[in-house]
Amino acid sequence: MKFVASMRAELFRLTRSRAGRFGLVVPALLGAAQVLGGDLMARLHAARSAAQGFSGQGGGAAAAIETAFGPLADGVGGLGAMALTMIALLTGAFAIARERDLGGLSLLTLSRPRGAVVVGKTVATCAYVMTAFVGLFAASYLAAAVGHDFSDVVEDNYVMASAGELWIETLSAVSAGMPALLCCACFGGLVSALSASVGAAAVAAVVPFTLLALFQSTLGRVADKLFVTYAPFFSPRAPLARLSEVSRAFSNTHWESGELLRAAVVPTIEGVAFVLLAWLVTQRRDA
Amino acid sequence: MEAALELDQASKRWRGGAALDRVDLAVPRGAIVGLVGPSGAGKTTAIRVGLGLLAPDSGEARVFGDPAARVARHSGRVGLILDGPALEGGLTVADNLRLHALRHGRALPDPGPLLEPLELAALTHRRAARLSQGEAYRVALARALLLEPDLLVLDEPVAHLDPALARTALDLVRAAAVKRQAAVLVSSHQLAELDRVATHLVLLHRGRVLLAGDLKTLLGGIAPAVRIAARPIEAARAALARHANVARLDLLRVDGVELLRAELRRRGGDDPAAMVNAALHQAGVAVSLLAPERPTIEELFRRAITRASGGEAEVSADHGNAAEGAA
Numbered sequence: 157m158k159f160v161a162s163m164r165a166e167l168f169r170l171t172r173s174r175a176g177r178f179g180l181v182v183p184a185l186l187g188a189a190q191v192l193g194g195d196l197m198a199r200l201h202a203a204r205s206a207a208q209g210f211s212g213q214g215g216g217a218a219a220a221i222e223t224a225f226g227p228l229a230d231g232v233g234g235l236g237a238m239a240l241t242m243i244a245l246l247t248g249a250f251a252i253a254r255e256r257d258l259g260g261l262s263l264l265t266l267s268r269p270r271g272a273v274v275v276g277k278t279v280a281t282c283a284y285v286m287t288a289f290v291g292l293f294a295a296s297y298l299a300a301a302v303g304h305d306f307s308d309v310v311e312d313n314y315v316m317a318s319a320g321e322l323w324i325e326t327l328s329a330v331s332a333g334m335p336a337l338l339c340c341a342c343f344g345g346l347v348s349a350l351s352a353s354v355g356a357a358a359v360a361a362v363v364p365f366t367l368l369a370l371f372q373s374t375l376g377r378v379a380d381k382l383f384v385t386y387a388p389f390f391s392p393r394a395p396l397a398r399l400s401e402v403s404r405a406f407s408n409t410h411w412e413s414g415e416l417l418r419a420a421v422v423p424t425i426e427g428v429a430f431v432l433l434a435w436l437v438t439q440r441r442d443a
Numbered sequence: 444m445e446a447a448l449e450l451d452q453a454s455k456r457w458r459g460g461a462a463l464d465r466v467d468l469a470v471p472r473g474a475i476v477g478l479v480g481p482s483g484a485g486k487t488t489a490i491r492v493g494l495g496l497l498a499p500d501s502g503e504a505r506v507f508g509d510p511a512a513r514v515a516r517h518s519g520r521v522g523l524i525l526d527g528p529a530l531e532g533g534l535t536v537a538d539n540l541r542l543h544a545l546r547h548g549r550a551l552p553d554p555g556p557l558l559e560p561l562e563l564a565a566l567t568h569r570r571a572a573r574l575s576q577g578e579a580y581r582v583a584l585a586r587a588l589l590l591e592p593d594l595l596v597l598d599e600p601v602a603h604l605d606p607a608l609a610r611t612a613l614d615l616v617r618a619a620a621v622k623r624q625a626a627v628l629v630s631s632h633q634l635a636e637l638d639r640v641a642t643h644l645v646l647l648h649r650g651r652v653l654l655a656g657d658l659k660t661l662l663g664g665i666a667p668a669v670r671i672a673a674r675p676i677e678a679a680r681a682a683l684a685r686h687a688n689v690a691r692l693d694l695l696r697v698d699g700v701e702l703l704r705a706e707l708r709r710r711g712g713d714d715p716a717a718m719v720n721a722a723l724h725q726a727g728v729a730v731s732l733l734a735p736e737r738p739t740i741e742e743l744f745r746r747a748i749t750r751a752s753g754g755e756a757e758v759s760a761d762h763g764n765a766a767e768g769a770a
Contacts, residue, residue, distance in 0.1 A: 161518075174533055266515060
């Protein structure tokens with residue numbers, strides 16, 4: 157396991173620097189802010205509706221009571237997830253390119269075989285992204301729990317979805333959505349191995365990714381085969397983004413057949429391919 | 444003894460021409476090899492090829508007997524400064540050292556014995572981004588020495604240090620070579636500093652080895668010379684120009700003072716200074732300074748490069764003197 161030392165060193169580097177810690181905290185803060193902000197807006201809206209009801213009709217309709225699953229999904233799949241996608245992409249893109257910029261690549265090459273360095277850095281970046289996601293999930297959970305209960309979704313005394321079912325939906329979406337986030341880190345890693353500098357790596361990772369994310373709906377069936385489609389970044393088809401509807405048990409929303417499986421498998425295959433390509437490139441390039 | 448680092452007829456070409464041309468280089472255990480040459484001579488390329496960071500177009504490079512491309516097999520046995528200090532700006536000095544140990548899968552040894560003499564003990568909790576260039580290079584040297592490597596490769600390690608710290612830094616390097624029999628390769632333009640510590644010398648020029656070998660032997664090949672301040676200087680010049688033992692005579696101007704520099708032919712066990720003194724005394728010249736010159740790497744460097752450039756080039760190796768006239 158020659159990559160373990162590289163992985164440990166990279167994790168140390170990511171978690172000891174201010175920028176690295178910032179990257180861990182920002183998605184969680186954004187997720188919590190989105191949940192609390194959304195909740196606040198909903199309460200203001202309800203209060204205004206109630207006030208209008210008092211003045212106009214002499215009585216108001218009771219505000220709809222939402223379970224915590226909807227806000228949790230908003231936090232997990234909203235701004236925090238978008239930020240985390242970008243963080244995964246850039247952390248991957250900086251992994252090797254910044255060593256090249258700093259002059260540290262020669263030091264790394266003396267410590268472990270190049271393949272082990274690439275794998276170690278990629279695994280560490282993925283672990284970092286997963287840690288940030290756990291923080292995002294925890295912060296969203298706590299924020300959602302502030303004003304809501306994780307209870308059944310009930311409409312007209314009819315249980316649309318039980319809490320157990322919604323937990324399963326939520327965890328399924330998280331499991332299916334995670335590979336796309338990790339694949340972003342792997343894609344960044346490949347770009348990093350190809351790039352001569354940090355700036356070039358950042359541009360080469362972010363620009364094509366953002367363009368593909370923005371225009372993935374125009375790609376037709378090709379989009380099904382791109383990891384970008386499943387990343388929570390301007391993509392309505394990302395499981396983490398779709399969870400917001402599913403967890404509210406809207407009658408017309410449900411996972412399509414094979415949707416979650418595809419969302420998990422496509423980025424996994426592409427992520428492994430990106431790591432292999434980065435490994436090959438690093439073998440051939442001079443350090 | 445097996446060399447820790449070896450280049451065997453290694454060549455490397457860039458688009459502009461040959462960066463290395465059939466270079467042989469060996470760094471034995473316990474030796475401090477000074478790698479010198481003008482800018483663009485191929486020193487850094489030689490180091491890169493030697494450590495497997497660049498593949499040679501032909502020839503071989505070996506580290507501890509293994510092909511250099513497999514240098515990672517010897518993780519932790521090579522200490523390196525190349526391409527600048529290469530510190531993580533976002534990490535503290537202590538964390539940079541810890542990161543280095545982690546990369547090699549080692550526990551962090553006590554860095555105190557390195558940090559104290561390099562005057563870094565007070566900076567351990569400072570982020571590397573806030574260090575001056577000299578401080579950063581000292582941390583890089585501490586990092587290179589941290590895991591007690593068997594091979595130290597240092598590219599311009601003291602270029603950004605003040606004279607006192609440069610001396611301390613090279614003393615640490617010499618201690619590694621003497622006490623632990625580490626092999627050391629130091630590439631530097633600080634020839635006076637190298638003079639103090641190097642045991643061997645390799646001089647590169649336009650990708651070729653101009654001069655290589657044991658430093659004492661190389662310096663022994665330089666004819667003895669003395670510097671003379673005398674009055675009247677013209678009479679001294681005339682007396683020495685006629686002398687059979689004077690091979691070359693130069694008039695130097697140092698800080699506005701005219702000096703003669705006499706290069707002497709070897710004659711058995713004669714004391715060159717005594718011989719010159721006697722000749723000037725006979726000519727009735729008053730001598731106020733008579734200083735035998737210690738042969739230096741700088742002199743070796745100047746002579747070799749001048750010879751390689753067809754005798755036309757004057758090498759800018761910090762002479763500070765203008766030479767005029769010759770016997």
